[in-house]
Amino acid sequence: MRPLFADPKTDFVFKKLFGTEEHKPLLMALLNGLLELDEAHRVVGVELLSPEQRPPVQELMNSIVDVKCVDARGTRYVVEMQVLNVEGFEKRVVYNVAKAYTSQLQRGQRYPDLDDVIGVTVCDFELWPRKQAPHVPMLSRWSMQEQHGGVRGLGQLQFVFLELPKYDTRRPPRTAVEKWAYFFREADNLEMVPEVLAEQPFRDALEAARTAGFTEEEWDAYIRAGMAIQDERGALSLARREGKAEGRAEGLQEGLQEGLQEGIQKGKEEGLRAMRASLRQLLRQRGLTWGPQEEARLEGCTDLGTLQRWLVQALTAASATEALA
Incomplete structure (x- = not known):
């Protein structure tokens, strides 16, 4: 018997939800939620990039799936779902984002033409274990800073990680970040649309993952x-x-x-x-x-x-x- 909703962490479902023209609003909602963007800076449109934009070094492609897109301001995003913690994972993430940055520059173009790139990775494991000090929260953001005074700069490359096992199951999700974490963790176990996911965009994400609609x-x-x-x-x-x-x-x-x-x-x-x-x-x-x-x-x-x-x-x-x- 089929479950009511499919697991969004699998290759097929992740691509269906966040890597197709039909469901681009879900990709924008995911970016806005995990980047915690306010109304003035929200992503309002994205263009999906072709598979040719992916790094050519196949041995480094250990992720289940990645989706690449660019928004109206030119900022590029590398969105990944990673189920297994494999050797060299962090280096692969940095490589993918750096490759997406450098591959923009074609012959005859100049460095000012380069747009910022943000890597957004959903991990089904603890990349930085909770017992490790200092503590890294479920949603973490990483960018460069000057090491003496802590001044942030060189923000052309940024990294965002959502570690699903760090979700607090002792209470219902409240924020958009917690609701996305709850969606990824529990969708395939749900027997109905829960009240906490009854609003947009989470209801649309569940509808897209509803197995009754699968061929x-x-x-x-x-x-x-x-x-x-x-x-x-x-x-x-x-x-x-x-x-x-x-x-x-x-x-x-x-x-x-x-x-x-x-x-x-x-x-x-x-x-x-x-x-x-x-x-x-x-x-x-x-x-x-x-x-x-x-x-x-x-x-x-x-x-x-x-x-x-x-x-x-x-x-x-x-x-x-x-x-x-």
């Missing part, structure tokens, strides 16, 4: 996206669990540090095997065949991030060769 093809795409996330999560969990177990066993004989490193390596190998198996299964389910060249490429890959990217690409690729590009 069979859209429902299949949604299920595949959810399976891919679970496979990736399982592979990473297995690698960590096996690594810890092997580390404890080896540590009894050769010392904790050496055993832990070897355990982590073994766990990584197990995770790689699990990821390869998931990718082969998905290709078979989609009826995509692969030959010796693709099999050798798959078996020879030793990077979890690359396998994760291939798994996401396999959801929509027309061939196995395209999936492993």
